[in-house]
Amino acid sequence: MPLQHILVVYLISVLLVFLPSFGLAKLFAKAGRESWKAYVPFYNTWVMQDIAKRPKHWVFWQFIPVVGWFITPGIFIEFAKVFARYSFGEHIMASLFAPFYFPWLAGRKDLRYVGPDVVKHYKKAAWREWVDAAIFAIVAATLIRTFVFEAYTIPSSSMEKTLLINDFLFVSKLSYGPRIPNTPLSVPFMHNYLPGSSGRKSYSTAIELPYIRWFASPVKRNDAVVFNFPEGDTVINRPEFQSAVPYYQMVRALGRQAILGNPDEYPLAIHPVDKTDNYIKRCVAVAGDSLQIIAGVLYVNGAPAYVPPHSSTFYRFTVKQGQIISEEDLREAGIRLNMGDSEGGAKDFSSIGGNMFRANLSVGELEKLKGIASVDVASIQKEIEPTAPGAMFPYDRSISWSVDSFAYDHALWVPKKGASVELTPRNMLFYRRCIEVYENNKLQEFNGKVFINDKEATSYTFKMDYYWMMGDNRHKSQDSRYWGFVPEDHIVGKAWMIWMSWDKGPRWKRLFNIIK
Incomplete structure (x- = not known):
């Protein structure tokens, strides 16, 4: 410390x-x-x-x-x-x-x-005994939740098929060191809003503490990590927006003035770091790493990265002439399908015209698909999303990337504490938010020159480590490919164990599984 x-x-x-x-x-x-x-x-x-x-x-x-x-x-x-x-x-x-x-x-x-x-x-009166016991329990639970572990629920499909919707996790705060709350004045067990209050905040900013982490330990590559959503500092405070449709996404689509000029339709809420929504993804690259995604394959430091055994991506295939295939056929083969709405919106299995289909599969499920008699095995191909100018982080039309072809033309470096980067026009696209927002510097650009805290600068030395997070469900995950780096002060803890899983009843085989 x-x-x-x-x-x-x-x-x-x-x-x-x-x-x-x-x-x-x-x-x-x-x-x-x-x-x-x-x-x-x-x-x-x-x-x-x-x-x-x-x-x-x-x-x-x-x-x-x-x-x-x-x-x-x-x-x-x-x-x-x-x-x-x-x-x-x-x-x-x-x-x-x-x-x-x-x-x-x-x-x-x-x-x-x-x-x-x-x-x-x-x-004491009997009621006082109960009240005092309740207060002690709340204090003890708050200390445990802050410094030891916290319960977390998987709300979306971005980590399927490693983690499923309605998996209930314990998140270890000790793995990376417990983080002191930025806003200690808050309602116990509430994150950022009071339930049933139409967006009323559950905390006060009367006291705000700086970033403090005790016994800090860096995130390890390939850890499943819970963190505060980096673009969640400002959200549109309506249920259909929040982090599901981020404020910055709406700004890119409509323009900042269109949002700020219409507060009735787009009411804003500003959150400190510890009160932004919690996300869970896999850390695929740590501080100092360089990464690329080429034809759907992730490379870290020039080598193919670890592929989680249940990581899934979409494949296209056709069925043999005169044959049919259904959702039930895939389920009978042992393929798990999410056919409801989820982060990314697409169903795990669908027809795309004629005898052609698409399915979201892990490596093991791909082999099961090949075993279905009606499938034309030779036709199976990984689905690769085409590139488009400005469609992904850093949202600049000079850069044509996609979820499957990301930084393919030039590896992207993940900032490391104490390391410096040259402030070229291209680098500014990637690191501006790190310098200005996450590390709280005054950043200005005039006549091709960069000024940091009113001093001209040609390079910048980072104050924090950063991480690159991606969902195991690669085509159905809102992750770093959309909003960039995750600073160390946003890290909450390591996903440790599934203590309960529910889908119309307990999923018994998942209980007490250690998350890998």
Whole structure:
């Protein structure tokens, strides 16, 4: 963990125990202790525990990064009790608004110090026991969700047939190091919107923290990764848009002014990094790699890349003269088909005229297709989407790429922390968003010259590692081919295990499978 991250964490810890000191000093005096002790961070909580006759080892727990932030409010609540403050409302104030609560409490005319012996005889109402237990459970679950693992549901077909719609996953936060939330003030267990609220945000930006990741470990090539959608910082806040139809896609189609000038039809929501929608894809290239897709084959650093065993792509084929083939024939052969609407829209099997068909197949399923008697095996060909000017990232008409022919004319380099790139007109097409948006620089171009933070620059050194993500379902995945690089600060965690899978009932064979 970088030193500056440690300093930020402990600065917050110090402020939590110091800011209430102005009220605590008067309360210490009423409890028979010297007032000055209230102004010494952490010594003051030691004294509070001594006054309340509570275990002093709680004070040491305060030094555990982030966990200590949740211990401090507990100490405040126990201290408030020795002044006969037992109500649920006051305990909420003591835990969440201590800098205001303790000065208010110290100024109360009816304030009296009753001591720890009286507190021992106080008995909570049954409902308080339940509420306190629920709050503890929420805090514990929030810590686990933030720092250890999080549950995630597969919403689309972009990773089929490796991961299926309605697979429920555990995502490991420890694999790449837990990331501190940019927006710590949020409703527990809610991501970016309150359910049933028509797009009302579930978080506050009153406090925003910089990117901090503890015990950071880089993403490994071929990992299945959950990350925040890079183009999700701005979304059209309507259900039919969000990340399914990204704001930047609409800007490219209609123009920015057409969107900004019509807020009733295109209401916008701005999200910090940790509150953009979660995506899951496979990391096919890591920082420093170069990649190309030629005739549907991915190459990384000049060599054919790893092909996941259940990765799928479309094939075209014909059936023999006088023969027919149906969806049932493919299913009976053991071929899994998604015939509903999904990311990309196309069904996994369809007729394309006459005796010609197309099917979305993994390598193993391709062999099963060849075993169907009615199929003309010699006719089977991988479907290759033709190139088109400006159709893919970086959406410039001087570049004709497609999902199957991407960077085929010149390998695309993935930015690496500490590495530099020359700021040529072509490179600016690929790396402008990294420099300006992800790394927060002021970027301007005048008369063929580039200015970064008002200084002329001919090269740029990256501050973060970046990754290239692609879905295993290569023809039905919205991925880096459409929106480019994924910065390291967008990485959430590694997809680890399927704990439940559902399709009109449990898919028993998928339960507790480790994701590869």
